[in-house]
Amino acid sequence: MPISPRTFHVVTCDVCGNDDMDDLIPLHDSPAEAAASARHIGWLITADHMVICRATDEEHRTAVDALLPPAPRFEVEGQLSLHLDSTT
Ligand SMILES: [Zn+2]
Secondary structure, X not given: OOOOOOOOEOXXXXXXXXXXXXXXXXXXXXXXXXXXXXXXXXXXXXXXXXXXXXXXXXXXXXXHHHHOOOOOOEEEXXXXXXXXXXXX
16 A cells, blocks of 8 residues: 655634634645635635634634724714715
């Protein structure tokens, strides 16, 4: 029986450090395949390659919230600002 080395890729969560070895197909031939598999099982991978698994604890929710744009500023309760230029 021949024995040969293989290279494979796994995705690791930036928040908790868990990898995708326990989910579906753990061995991936390329980083792109690993990322696609992780997205398929519900992991979040940002454009700058930050990875957040699908855990829903406070630490993971905080990491996802940090990716969101800031909440809109209300000048009047319940109404968004029109962003009018006040110099004209
Ligand atoms: Zn995680």
